[in-house]
Amino acid sequence: MRTQVAIVGAGPSGLLLGQLLHKAGIDTVIVERQSGDYVLGRIRAGILEQVSIDLMDEAGVGARMHREGIVHGGIDLLFKGERHRIDIHALTGGKNVMVYGQTELTRDLMEARAAEGLPTVYEAANVQVHGFDTETPRVTYEKDGTTHTIDCDFIAGCDGFHGVCRASVPRTALHEYEKVYPFGWLGLLSDTPPVHDELIYANSSRGFALCSMRSHTRSRYYLQVPLTEKVENWSDDAFWDELRQRLDPAARQVLVTGASIEKSIAPLRSFVAEPMRFGRMFLAGDAAHIVPPTGAKGLNLAATDVKYLSGALIEHYAERSDSALDTYSDRCLRRVWKAERFSWWFTSLMHRFPDEGEIAQKLQEAELDYLVHSEAGSKTIAENYVGLPL
Ligand code: RFL
Ligand code: PHB
Secondary structure, X not given: OEOOEEEEOOOHHHHHHHHHHHHOOOOEEEEOOOOXXXXXXXXXXXXXXXXXXXXXXXXXXXXXXXXXXXXXXXEEEEEOOEEEEEOHHHHOOOOOEEEOOHHHHHXXXXXXXXXXXXXXXXXXXXXXXXXXXXXXXXXXXXXXXXXXXXXXXXXXXXXXXXXXXXXXXXXXXXXXXXEEEEEEEEEEEEOOOOOOOOEEEEOOOOOOXXXXXXXXXXXXXXXXXXXXXOHHHOOHHHHHHHHHHHOOHHHHHHOOOOOEEEEEEEEEEEXXXXXXXXXXXXXXXXXXXXXXXXXXXXXXXHHHHHHHHHHHHHHHHHHOOOHHHHHHHHHHHHHHHHHHHHHHHHHHHHOOOXXXXXXXXXXXXXXXXXXXXXXXXXXXXXXXXXXXOO
């Protein structure tokens, strides 16, 4: 099989890249290790920045997102038992974010790809990338007992943190920066109305909590838990009891509880691999970088990588110019590091760190008090939360 761009991974990065390239008349084949249902079953991001909304529109798949997505112009920060609204819309000159689940975005992209008849190989085993430092890169995979080869001009490594693309680069060609946090997030999804009409980020002496949503009838909640915690140890009742204790009295009173649809624990990590290009292979999204979810940046960073990569590949084919491909890595990393900084800072401000004692809580509360009462402080949060300019 031959294609112009072989894409490894059918998560949001790979699917969005495939759709944008297709719009520009560029052929792609996507190879994905899992089944389509498995990919859709992963409950992950919930918040889209304008850059992601615009890309969905550009890819021609924004209609349902505009119908069903919920626009938010603010977030609540809860500390010392009181909530304070950060008016993102006013502080950023009219910018907003949108609640639209990663599952829905992925479904829209998957369906559009299938409707166009574009090739996606699901359940591809033993995917390998070859010759990306030559003019003739290849991707191989096994399916139905046969080894298949895709000859291509470029490989897009959209295969997430545990993927094969970054892992195939010689160690000497790569610099990895990593911080693992001493806690995870226990997430619960339920068909209950959200406790509030915007998100609540809670700093409490019992640990961080987040009240998010997927729609007006579906809620997504998270609790900070020790890394050693097992999801089996958390009954739904135990989750709701603990969440209540981390909320303010007003929220506690209106919280509607119900059976969980999904419950899982995600570890928190900051990670960047530099550079993001190796000859004819380009990394995009979680394959190159991970942020802790506190700033809601992961999916949005992936979308920005895809914006830059699709633009650079289109320029290569349409204008025979490689200048945007040559600057791809530097342009992405500049934005990546700013989002890494914000996500690390917001995580550090909102969570309990096991070894830091009572003074850390007092210092966080003083910083939060400053931030919510200072226009400069609030603006810093708002402009990072909606996404810094491209
Ligand atoms: P994905 O989604 O991990 O997709 C990679 C795909 O590659 C496949 N794959 C392979 N395919 C072939 N061969 C191999 N060897 C392969 N190895 C892997 C995988 O099966 C998978 O289908 O990466 P992508 O596309 O770069 O997308 C990144 C986002 O998924 C991620 O950044 C976000 O989910 C992060 N994130 C959030 N981001 C936001 O912008 N806003 C949020 O509100 C937000 N909340 C979150 C989050 C992530 C979370 N978790 C669980 C990590 C909340 C949570 C709890
Ligand atoms: C989510 O709804 O899953 C979500 C929202 C905001 C975050 C992280 C996750 O910061």
